[in-house]
Amino acid sequence: MEEVVTQVDNIENHEPNESITSEAIKKVQQWMxxxxxxxxxxxxxxxxxxxxxxxQQNILLNYAYEDVVLPDGQTIRKELGVVFVPMRHVxxxxxxxxxxxxxxxxxxEKKEQD
Numbered sequence: 001m002e003e004v005v006t007q008v009d010n011i012e013n014h015e016p017n018e019s020i021t022s023e024a025i026k027k028v029q030q031w032m033x034x035x036x037x038x039x040x041x042x043x044x045x046x047x048x049x050x051x052x053x054x055x056q057q058n059i060l061l062n063y064a065y066e067d068v069v070l071p072d073g074q075t076i077r078k079e080l081g082v083v084f085v086p087m088r089h090v091x092x093x094x095x096x097x098x099x100x101x102x103x104x105x106x107x108x109e110k111k112e113q114d
Contacts, residue, residue, distance in 0.1 A: 028053065035097040036061070040089045047096070048083060057087040 036050045038059065048064030064083040069075050 031095050034095050037094040037096055038085055039091045039093075040085060041091065042089075046080070046083060046085065048080070050095075051082075059085045059087070059090065059093075061085065 031050050032052070034050055035047060038046045038061070040046060044066060046061065046064055046066050048061030051060045051062045053059050061083045062081075064080040066078045066080060067075050068078050
């Protein structure tokens with residue numbers, strides 16, 4: 001797994017500016033179908049496939065899961081499925097992997113070569 005391709009910092013609500021908004025939307029659209037990690041309030045770390053966001057910058061993840069560390073140090077994976085993360089709870093986002101479709105295609109090509 002290729003870790004941390006891009007880090008998104010300083011996620012805050014800004015006054016809309018048409019040129020900045022269109023640039024930001026293009027940038028965010030490039031991350032669609034990538035696996036991302038969201039660090040949220042409450043020290044929660046949620047990973048999943050970035051599916052969409054809305055005008056309020058809330059994030060929708062598909063195939064989401066959370067690795068929960070228990071008091072004894074054991075880690076368990078909690079499968080969440082489809083998750084809506086309100087922006088007010090997002091501390092930071094990391095883009096973790098290439099597009100899922102590209103990754104599957106590369107795996108298929110590798111199988112065909114073998």
